[in-house]
Amino acid sequence: MDHIGYIAAAFLIYCFLQKYAAKSVQHMIERSVNSCLLFGVMPAFYYIFEYTSTVYTDFMYSGTRVAVQFMPFITSAFYFVFVLLYYSETQKQASIQREKDMLDTQFNRAQKEFESLRQMQQNAASYRHDMRHHLALLQRMAVNGNIEEIKEYLQTVQTDLDAITPVRFCENETANLVLSSFATKAKKSKIRLTLDVKLPDSYPLSDTELCSLLSNVLENAIHASEKIDDVNKRIIQLRIFSKNNKLCLDIRNCYQTEPIFHHGMPVSKEPGHGFGTKSMAHIVEKYGGVFRFSINDGWFIFQATI
Secondary structure, three states, rough: HHHHHHHHHHHHHHHHHHHHHHHHHHHHHHHHHHHHHHHHHHHHHHHHHHHHHHHHHOOOOOOOOOHHHHHHHHHHHHHHHHHHHHHHHHHHHHHHHHHHHHHHHHHHHHHHHHHHHHHHHHHHHHHHHOOOHHHHHHHHHHHHHHHHHHHHHHHHHHHHHHHOOOOOOOHHHHHHHHEEEEHHHHHHOOOOEEEEOOOOOOOOOOOHHHHHHHHHHHHHHHHOOOOOOOHHOOEEEEEEEEOEEEEEEEEEEEEEOOOOEEOOEEEEEOHHHHHHHHHHHHHHOOOOOEEEEEEEEEEEEEEEEE
16 A cells, blocks of 8 residues: 555656646756756755765754754745846846847848848849830830920939939849948938948858848948938948958948947947847857957947958
């Protein structure tokens, strides 16, 4: 009966733990090593203390007030410390997860923007393909002597072509689409954007990562330049080149307020900002590259080698 009772109790305890505790413990294990250590330190300490105090001494069986009060005190103290440390660890993990979600969001946004730019290029190709229809219409107008209609029609066609045709800044399709988009944004914000882009034939980044990297560096530069009151000081300079089989990027812009740095990274006090620089750093470090943020003579500079 003793064995049967033991087996039955073990089975019931297993069912209880499987139903109510297994998922919580698995969730804790998947979070971090620190969480597991915090969770296991109390039973480990209790086992070691009980073993040493009963095998080598008679402290636990002495019946003294210290022996009676010691374990409840230690248990409560460990529980209190565990709650504080585990809360801190949980907040840290939540912060990391939020940053990861923001970086994923930015990466997805860059991917969608890249697809939108690619569609724009396809529309431009289709428009050029249909040019013969426009020429036929213009020929009929010319035969009828409708000079004013021809002028108006040509103005409309030119405007449409300018709106959908990316400017050629380099031979790389991905980089050219991104640069064309941000060149338009800079022009609208009255920012003088200088581009010197010479991408090598091969580089480690995927098209989406290249789009994300360029989008973030240019978006941050335009955002900082827009705050400058003096329009003549709104300047952005971007250089991309190859050196020693490495892809090198150098972008610098003027600023209104001097940036704040923390551990070599610029810190933004504006809500929803600051994730672009982390995304840039993540992409560079993913391929074993190096990067640096700095300020020099009124310029905010980002340099990277991949």
